[in-house]
Amino acid sequence: MPANLRINDQIKAFPAYCRKHGCTRPYHHFAFGQSPFPLPPCVIEALRSNASQHDYLPTAGLPDLRKAIAKHYRRHFGVKCTPDQVVVSPGSKEMIAMLLAVLRGPVVVPTPSWVSYLPQAKILRKKVIVLPTRWEDGFKVTPDGLARVLASESAPQKILILNHPHNPTGLVYSRRELQALSKACRRLGVIIISDEIYALTTFEETEFTSMMSVFPEGTVLTGGLSKDRSCGGYRCGVGILPKNPAALIRDVLKVAGATYSCVAAPIQYAALEAYSGSDEVESHMRDCARLNEVVGRITASLLSNIPGVRCTFPQAGFYVFVDFNELRDDFLRLRLRTSELFVEHLLRVEHTALLAGSALLLPDDYFCARCSFVDYDGQAALAHWRASRPTTSEEEEAFVREHCPLIVEGVANLARYLEQVRAGKRPKHVA
Numbered sequence: 001m002p003a004n005l006r007i008n009d010q011i012k013a014f015p016a017y018c019r020k021h022g023c024t025r026p027y028h029h030f031a032f033g034q035s036p037f038p039l040p041p042c043v044i045e046a047l048r049s050n051a052s053q054h055d056y057l058p059t060a061g062l063p064d065l066r067k068a069i070a071k072h073y074r075r076h077f078g079v080k081c082t083p084d085q086v087v088v089s090p091g092s093k094e095m096i097a098m099l100l101a102v103l104r105g106p107v108v109v110p111t112p113s114w115v116s117y118l119p120q121a122k123i124l125r126k127k128v129i130v131l132p133t134r135w136e137d138g139f140k141v142t143p144d145g146l147a148r149v150l151a152s153e154s155a156p157q158k159i160l161i162l163n164h165p166h167n168p169t170g171l172v173y174s175r176r177e178l179q180a181l182s183k184a185c186r187r188l189g190v191i192i193i194s195d196e197i198y199a200l201t202t203f204e205e206t207e208f209t210s211m212m213s214v215f216p217e218g219t220v221l222t223g224g225l226s227k228d229r230s231c232g233g234y235r236c237g238v239g240i241l242p243k244n245p246a247a248l249i250r251d252v253l254k255v256a257g258a259t260y261s262c263v264a265a266p267i268q269y270a271a272l273e274a275y276s277g278s279d280e281v282e283s284h285m286r287d288c289a290r291l292n293e294v295v296g297r298i299t300a301s302l303l304s305n306i307p308g309v310r311c312t313f314p315q316a317g318f319y320v321f322v323d324f325n326e327l328r329d330d331f332l333r334l335r336l337r338t339s340e341l342f343v344e345h346l347l348r349v350e351h352t353a354l355l356a357g358s359a360l361l362l363p364d365d366y367f368c369a370r371c372s373f374v375d376y377d378g379q380a381a382l383a384h385w386r387a388s389r390p391t392t393s394e395e396e397e398a399f400v401r402e403h404c405p406l407i408v409e410g411v412a413n414l415a416r417y418l419e420q421v422r423a424g425k426r427p428k429h430v431a
């Protein structure tokens with residue numbers, strides 16, 4: 001079972017076990033990556049008023065929705081696409097799987113990585129080329145790194161999965177970095193699946209550049225409603241495919257038609273509202289991104305204050321990548337030999353869940369983890385935020401302490417655990 005699913009199962013099972021033994025200490029869930037925020041109310045209303053829509057829709061999606069999506073990508077990111085390049089899918093995950101099914105060539109998966117690319121490529125029996133990225137490069141794929149892993153690859157076409165903004169680091173490529181990478185891709189015969197599901201969670205929207213605006217002929221862009229509009233369970237994703245080769249859209253639609261027919265009709269009508277560009281939707285996304293920025297920044301600074309810990313300072317998304325390798329010898333002395341053993345032990349003794357580096361495709365003994373900063377009541381926090389926005393850094397910290405207490409406590413739990421580890425003591429369950 002993948003580590004992310006195992007830790008989720010443990011988080012469900014442990015509290016019941018603990019209660020049975022008289023322990024009522026709360027759990028702190030930093031392992032799961034779901035938007036903490038509510039949906040824009042107009043999207044809920046659109047879903048409600050379209051509950052009676054029951055016809056099958058065109059496989060590529062409702063024509064008006066495809067139009068609205070093309071407009072959305074032009075408006076926000078300057079992507080010059082037309083509605084016939086848009087395909088609506090049940091989540092961007094499904095779109096990525098379909099693209100991997102129809103695109104020829106080996107798949108380059110940069111690490112650290114989102115958990116699902118590798119299993120998808122394996123199910124489809126694709127050749128996978130793992131491309132480790134480095135802390136010094138901001139965990140970005142560089143032209144040199146790409147050329148190095150493809151040096152002995154003879155396939156005429158290769159696929160690079162680029163995730164930007166990036167899960168798990170929260171980092172964003174600059175336009176210049178994307179331009180350099182696109183140049184290398186043209187030279188090396190690489191087509192990019194650019195997973196931009198977190199695009200509009202970018203704290204400063206202007207910092208985000210879509211790969212498709214830089215490399216339109218060689219990029220397939222994937223996105224959807226799950227993160228910036230908090231509609232993960234609606235299962236509505238999109239693919240923006242290049243105009244050529246035309247066979248690509250045809251092949252994707254063949255897979256879509258043969259597997260899911262179309263995305264649920266009421267969801268597509270609700271998505272029409274979510275992609276309308278209305279002030280309500282746009283300001284909702286901006287508010288969520290701003291609040292998320294503050295929670296992310298404070299989580300990262302609390303984490304980086306722990307001796308032996310370094311972490312990324314995210315520019316988007318819900319995640320901080322945390323590196324514990326300075327404490328490697330201490331972990332090994334305590335027979336905590338892998339990142340997975342460490343996070344499982346942390347969960348048992350401190351009720352604090354992280355996602356181990358091994359789930360991000362990093363070596364088992366590389367001591368790192370992903371920390372999701374979403375364990376708080378996003379609806380209540382957003383309402384307080386709108387009522388009185390903190391303006392100074394002291395007010396922001398006070399806001400997070402008051403409205404996201406499990407995050408602050410969870411980091412304190414981790415700090416206490418690591419203090420023991422540094423002292424050479426195996427941490428014990430704190431009741």
Ligand SMILES: Cc1ncc(COP(=O)(O)O)c(C=O)c1O
Pocket residue numbers: 033090091092093094114163167195197223224225226232235236237
């Ligand atoms: C990097 C990344 N890509 C894609 C997805 C899938 O999103 P969707 O809900 O659109 O399938 C996720 C969800 O966690 C993600 O983190």
